[in-house]
Amino acid sequence: MQWFRNFLPDTNVSLSDRGLAYGDGLFETLSVLHGDVVNLDIHQARLKRGCNRLNFAVDDHFWQKIWSFVDQQAQEYPDSGLKIIFTRGSGGRGYLPPDSPNFEFILGVFEKPNYAAMHQVGVSLTTSPINASINRSLAGLKHLNRLENVMAKSCLPANYYEAVLVDANGFIVECIQSNLFWFYKGRLRTAALMVSGVQGSLRSRILADFDGCIDIGRYTLEDLMLADEIFVCNAMSQIMPVVRFDDKTFPIGPMTKQLMEKINPI
Incomplete structure (x- = not known):
């Protein structure tokens, strides 16, 4: 480096x-x-x-x-x-x-990691035992205080790509190094980040470019389990489809594929 x-x-x-x-x-x-x-x-x-x-x-x-x-x-x-x-x-x-x-x-x-194979087959997702901090003053910032992410990454099981962080009230915030999205009955959903989390660059791009209904709100893990399709994203991995959340499997669905074709660089 x-x-x-x-x-x-x-x-x-x-x-x-x-x-x-x-x-x-x-x-x-x-x-x-x-x-x-x-x-x-x-x-x-x-x-x-x-x-x-x-x-x-x-x-x-x-x-x-x-x-x-x-x-x-x-x-x-x-x-x-x-x-x-x-x-x-x-x-x-x-x-x-x-x-x-x-x-x-x-x-x-x-040197950038090569995510091409994972884009094709999808990745697995679990829930982190580490909570995301609640702090309205720092919410959205990509600041240098990242200890909770370090702790969450340290305890991520080897057979999972990412883990969902919830706050102390049980609401979904984001993943360790990615923002989290899912489709539910044709609507794109993601967590509101007024009090926690990072406003990711690709998250902003998706919210600006998605041609459809978007729900930004406070969601629980139970809401995520009802998803039809799930994906995570960040600047390096781009849109990454999720095919398993704990014991439940998900398809790489048509709406995720459409977004990947539109947003992931060639």
Whole structure:
């Protein structure tokens, strides 16, 4: 994996960086296809929205520098994955951030996994024993505080691809590293993310592009069991059909296939 720190090749970061100490930052995982970042506009908007929520006062010049550098790496590595880590840098007193942050921009380039076989046969899904946190102030953000995802991944059985995280009230939020969708009687359903979860880039793309009825709400595992088709998605795997949820099997149905043909890149 090739790493860059503040636009130069580097593998070092300050031990006082607030991203390390407090998770005071954000990240994005980008898929590059034929030299172009897939859904770049959605990633740009989400990162900027996250910076605004965390009160990162990033000026236009720095944004231009970031996205110019991302484009440069996409051209250099035309079929790769890019990971952006953006922290407030060092400084401040304890939790209190500095008045003038010295932002750290970190970018990693990595080889993309090949999901083609799994797209054809589908994957299995179970329920995680780890709950998703409820915090309206952080909901939707792709922030660096990801311990619950680490814990959930650590206890994911080897024969399952993903696990559903519910909150303390038993409502579905998302999966460990994917957003979750399902079809029920021809309607597309997914969890509302006002108090938990990550507004995934592909989730946003699907909600914008789906030509049909969408229900966004508070759902339980019992609701998911009634699904006709299930799929999960993220920037790297794209739309991934689910053929088993615990002991129940599901088809790779026509509506999932139609969305895959429309949205998954060739």
